[in-house]
Amino acid sequence: MNPTQPLQQHHKHCDDLFAAAEALAQAGDWPACASTSTQFCDEIEAHFATEEQVLFPAFAAATGMSGGPVAVMRMEHAQMRDLMAQMKAAVKARDRNGYGGAADTLLILMQQHNMKEENILYPMCDNSLGASSLDIGGALNERLEGQCQTKT
């Protein structure tokens, strides 16, 4: 298995959570939307943290590239975090249009971001980290569990 495969699979899982949360907001089911949105944002945050704290530093160490593609990905993470904050605020305010607008924007940004990672950055990482013992799946699970513990 390539080192980045767990992250690719996790993209699909996050897409499903996004779609579920968006549909709940559209239906006006705010308690369920709040719970699913929180789960979505937590999973995305764990995903970003795994990339920023584990994958990107390992890639930088292996290739000497700390700017370039990695810097673009970090910048897009920041943009998506801002949009998730807007979604959370819209859930609190029970603002269907505000939620829908932020979700629309996040969806395109997130899908373009995922495509860039899956088609360009992850293959670059797999090439340079293939022989290392980096356990991305383990790191992701650790962060996902961390999110759950913070909540309980």
Next chain:
Amino acid sequence: MHPNLSFEQAPPISVPYRFFVTAPWFGVAAGLLLAWGGENALISRWAPSALAATHLLVAGFMLQAMCGALLQFVPVAAGGNVWRARQVALFVHPLLAAGAACLATAFLTAKSGFFIAAAATFATAITGYAGIVGLALQRTPGKGPTLMALRIAVTGLAITVGLGVTLATSLGTGAGLPVLEITQVHAAWGLGGWALVLLMGVSYYVVPMFQLTPPYPARLARSLPLALIAVLVLWSAQLGGTGAGWQQGVLLAGVALAGVYAVTTLVLQHRRRRKVADPTLYFFRGAMVLLVAVAVSSLWFGLDADLGGDRRAAIWIGLLAIPGVFVSAISGMLYKIVPFLNWLHLQSLGGPGQMPPNMREMISERAMMGHMWLHFSAVATLLASVIFPVLTRPGGLLFAAACAWLGVNLAGGVRAYLRFRKRMTAAATA
């Protein structure tokens, strides 16, 4: 860095927008022309008003919107670096507008000077455009079915315009060329080799992205544009004189490919994981249903010689394809592209924590849905006018009104961008 990764590759927002805000008004002109011509406007595909309206739509509306969108799409989705995009847009945009106006005037007045002027204008604009965009597509390190389709589409555009310029020059100078055969080949390359292949390439990228659908099957995505080109090459053989039965088979193969693409898209959209629908999805679905109708009608006309021989058959197919398929798909795409580009360019202006308004604050969803209902009512009325010609005038007026609504909505999107940019710039300097 791979060119795909950075937003910096995207052209200035004015590059696509100058095309987008102009395109709908050619649709308004086409609708008004049909309303003005009334029952006689669509009496035959060769009627001057029908030819003028067709070219206001394909060389005015569609060409503007597609050329503008491609200047944005090539760097962002295909990683191609378009040389001096701003200058290309400044050069090509007015020429396309002038060329479409000249061509429509030429058909209506039958004055040779307008044909010559239109030919020269389109030849200049598209030689420059297809050369520069084609080079960007050739040089990009990217790969995949979208890029392949874009390369084929730009080649299709060059062939379409080459044939169109030949026709216009022939009509302008009275040179004795086989105008009927060249027209058939020109129309097939324009609608199939350029517009449909471009729509396919863009769909491969945006349909899964906008609605979280499964991707298009890889083998199908690669084969459809290639098969369509093979069909178009065979169809072009009629320039050297081909039997009618043979031609009919080639035409049916081409529309069957279009049908396969449309049905695949509808199936993928049905299997989407995103449950929330929006105007873009409705427009795109409508376009695909109408493309299935193009395929079914063409097959029917092919099997029923009486029906296929009726002069109204070509009008029916043209109305389904041009205002039906392409104007619908383009409208839906613009309603996603403009709000997102607004947001993307605005957020690059803002400092940390200074977020621009979200996409829904750029163009109101109610206005987009209103336009959509008016647009599909206009298409339905125009289709009905093939059987009841008295409906041509109301159909033309409805279509003009729908295109005007699109123009107003897009201009409103651009105004929203300027308003928010002013506000964000003021906040940043305060």
